[in-house]
Amino acid sequence: MLADIINPYFLQILSFILINILLAISVYVPLSSGQLSLGSAGFMGVGAYTSALLTIHFDIPLIIGILAGACVAGILGIIVGIPSLRLSGVYLAIATLGLGEVIRVIFVNWESLTKGSIGLTGIPQMGREILNFAKGFGFDPAMIGLKSNQFVYLVIVLILLLLVIATIWFVVRQQNSRVGRSLSSIQMDEKAAESMGINITYYKVLSFTQGAFLAGLAGALFAHVMGYISPSDFSYHRAVEILIFTVFGGSEVILGAVFGATFLTLVPEVLRFISDYRYIIYGIVLIILMAVRPQGIFDIHLLNRLKGLKRSKGGVR
Amino acid sequence: MLLEQLVNGITLGSIYAIVALGFTLVFGVLGIINMAHGEIFMVGAFVGVMTTSVLGWPLWLAFIASIVVTGILGYLLERITLRPLRGKKGVSHLAPLISTIGVSILLENLSHHIFGAGNQPFRSSFAEISIEIGSITIYLVQIVIFAISILLMIGLTIWLSKTKAGKALRATAENLETASILGVDTKKIITLTVIIASAMGGIAGILVGMAFNSVSPQMGLSMGLKGLAIIILGGMGNVKGAMAGGLILGLSETFLVAFGDSGYRDAIAFIMIIFILLLRPQGIFGSKIAEGR
Amino acid sequence: MVLKIQNVSKNFGGINALKDVTFSINEGEIYGLIGPNGAGKTTMFNLITNIFEPTSGEIIFNGENITALKSYKITEKGICRTYQNIRLFPQMSALKNVMVGGHCRSNAGVFSSVFRTKSQRKEEQELTKKAEELLELVGLLEFKDTFAENLAYGQQRRLEIARALASNPSLLLLDEPAAGMNEKETDSLYDLIKMVQSMGITVLIIEHDMPLVMKLCDRITVLNFGEKLAEGTPEEIQSNEAVIEAYLGKEEEEEIA
Structure with missing residues (x-):
């Protein structure tokens, strides 16, 4: 019965949505302190290649590979972040854009390690690894009425869902605290924030690094969901796509990033004919948004109004 | 061999310089990095291909067509994506950047749909004509490119320093408010700047088509990034810096390809971006500190 | 001196x-x-x-x-200051503005903020209480949830003083x-x-x-x-x-x- 509902195709789309949500949050976090990073695709690539290479060549457990991928991306974030954060927003955007391209060019050219533009194949797939692990304990998906590939995709979705929830929980809690207040005060007025005693360099590096870590995590997960990666997965277009998730959904609230990633991943899947024109539509959407609603679909005012709506309904009841 | 590479490097460098000038003009006046500049350049190149190869127009007419089309694109860019954001309360300084990114992916993918992803050949009537001086070969195309670039740079420099409109542009770049108090029609000057910058991009597009015999929708992105690298090298908003930076990048790329690993050719620009931003954010020729913008 | x-x-x-x-x-x-x-x-x-x-x-x-x-x-x-041309954090409530002022007199980091440790909760309570006292001092307690940008000009000036006072x-x-x-x-x-x-x-x-x-x-x-x-x-x-x-x-x- 469960087997009829669980369609691997839907599960796969769901897993893309979840990875894209992580990516959108990786742009959202630095933006919450006023920093635009165009290097998210690069950090994502670093996470993906690190984890893929480690697991292929050294046969280490996936979870350690994925964590290593995220950490290497985070460390790269610190290395790039500290010097470039002396720069203001626009310069940071360009520096990160340059970084992303350098990373991609290295992936293409370091053929002995990365297999060049063909990319890496045979990356251990997360769901299958878990299935094999479970089988070691005598578990069979048929025991809960599932086919093997249904189980594989279901496990992936559940793990991603868990990670997304944990990330959102982390970001929301951080936001409603002394750290979050510092980040948003820097975003609103850097000079005033500093004269209130906030060490702006520290907080900017912090949020930038968190973004790099999250992008690296998403990249590593991507590698182990897809099973193959190539440099074109981490091009400038990917960076722009991630940026659009966040900017479209709403760059001031985390719900915006979640909504943007979900909506913009779903639409091309549901409306197939749009898929070909996706980037043209993205371009138009960006132009119109900046002119009409630069903060994106969701902002604090809209959220407050929605909350108010819920409350008044509760009142009637 | 060395001399030939030097000629190749200077040819490439002078094209880069023209692309960078377009960036620098817009940044100088508006304080905005026009992420769509590379794609406007690409459109200029396609106009060149279409007019010469398909319609069979002479080259000089192709240049005019390209200037007109990219000039109009520049006007639309200013009217539709930049002006609405200017002076609006609560608009982040990142908004114009994001908005021009929108224009860039729109233009790139439109050309992709119209012309296909592959390379289009660019035939100019004198592509094969060359001059032999001693042991080195110089193609006529290279001389034409170099001459046009130099003329453009000299023309721009004279226009900026001698004409009324050029002076108004410089005043606007210096300080928008002061310029408008002094009676400069800043709205007109800004529009003019974006149009001129875009038209220069269009000219550079044809020149690149002539130099490499091919154009593709993806060329805008890599050229745009190189233009950015150059103005960062030369100092944002610095006209002479853009010219020198263009030559430096052109020469270093040519020599890397000739004597090193060609795969990393495109990485030079980006590595340059990162190092300069980290070590000397105001650029080699810049004196203004980058912070605060 | x-x-x-x-x-x-x-x-x-x-x-x-x-x-x-x-x-x-x-x-x-x-x-x-x-x-x-x-x-x-x-x-x-x-x-x-x-x-x-x-x-x-x-x-x-x-x-x-x-x-x-x-x-x-x-x-x-x-030493804390106010600005001639008011520099509040516009899309932040009055209360939060003042709490930002208390930044350098508190020390919760990422870990304790995310896991809401006991000391962090206590610190937040104290910050909130102190911010409310300061808002009362400058006569803005009733506007504590209003965004700074929506306050009247004179109120913004007083809020800026309260924010500066929060840094002790x-x-x-x-x-x-x-x-x-x-x-x-x-x-x-x-x-x-x-x-x-x-x-x-x-x-x-x-x-x-x-x-x-x-x-x-x-x-x-x-x-x-x-x-x-x-x-x-x-x-x-x-x-x-x-x-x-x-x-x-x-x-x-x-x-x-």
């Missing part, structure tokens, strides 16, 4: 914004810094809080040389706090500043509203074209020939213009 300005000069591209200025402020004083527009008053604030470093000279705070200290460190040491300063720098206020608002501002003084906080104030300055300040320094013109009690300043000339000369110019 709380603050000592020692032979401070500041040069902007060949123009002397401040030239060899020296004065010092005693503990518990309300000290006025006045002078015509462009005399270098705000520049002095920017030097004290190290938005710029002085070209020459020293700034001594509680016996410590703070001339080259980073802005945020200076706030930690106990021993020296408060006020840059034209009465600008744009009507008579009634100015009166309540006077009471507020006196209250701040009674809390043991030293105040350095830039102000153009002369009756307010004369009523409020214990001592005053007059700047003119970047140089110190006079120093003394309000009575001394009011009868100082050079000061009268500087101000009268200014007024004549304005009339001509």
